[in-house]
Amino acid sequence: MIAETICSAASAAGLGIAAVTAYRKRFLTAARIAAYALVPIGLVLTGVVEWVAGIAFDxxxxxxxxxxxxxxxxxxxxxxxxxxxxxxxxxxxxxxxxxxDGRIAPAASAPSLRQAPTGQRAGRPGEKPGGTGRTEPGDDFSDIEAILKKHGL
CATH class of the missing domain: 1.20.5 (Single alpha-helices involved in coiled-coils or other helix-helix interfaces)
Structure with missing residues (x-):
């Protein structure tokens, strides 16, 4: 009973706001407000509010x-x-x-990233044996590619 009264009051207030908005020549906004204002009273008349109230208090x-x-x-x-x-x-x-069973163990099939190639000194990835520390433009992502290959991506 109280829910129906609240919904009816909300619809009446919304329709009042829509009327004031229409008076100010904002008809599109007024029509949208009126549409929202009719929803609560429509829910009351269809019995949805009573059903929800029955569920909420059970x-x-x-x-x-x-x-x-x-x-x-x-x-x-x-x-x-x-x-x-x-x-x-x-x-x-x-x-x-x-x-x-035909499955491949990911750790057994992935190459290790910690092994340094033979004949090269261990340094930063992409560093040339000459020791300049500069990398070629194509070598920038070699360490990322190695990680992705390790994980099978």
């Missing part, structure tokens, strides 16, 4: 929402724990056997 509905929230929380936490734990037991066993 304790069994709130218990249902709490149970749905608890189920969602369990799904999220188990998924996060599963991701942190790593591969499943079957996948670890297959990796120990040598990957009989």
């Amino acid at each position: 304790p069994s509905v709130w218990i249902g929402f709490l149970l749905l929230g608890a189920a969602w929380l369990l799904f999220v936490t188990t998924r996060a724990v599963e991701r942190r734990r790593g591969p499943a037991r079957e996948e670890r066993k297959a990796a120990r056997r040598g990957g009989d």
Whole structure:
């Protein structure tokens, strides 16, 4: 009963504001305000407000929402724990056997970035053996390419 009264008052106030706006020759804005003002009274007349009020004040509905929230929380936490734990037991066993299932182990297939090429001194990536420290324009992204290759991208 109170919700219907509030919605009716909001619609009446909105239509009043729309009338004042139309009086000021802003007809497009007035039509838009009138459209918004008719929504609450339309919801009252269709019974939506009564239905929502029935749901909002029913304790069994709130218990249902709490149970749905608890189920969602369990799904999220188990998924996060599963991701942190790593591969499943079957996948670890297959990796120990040598990957009989056709999967490629990413760590075994990726080249190591820490190995320095033979014949060159260890320095910054892209640094020439001459020691000038300058890189050619094509060598700027060589370390990034190596990282991407390591991760299979």
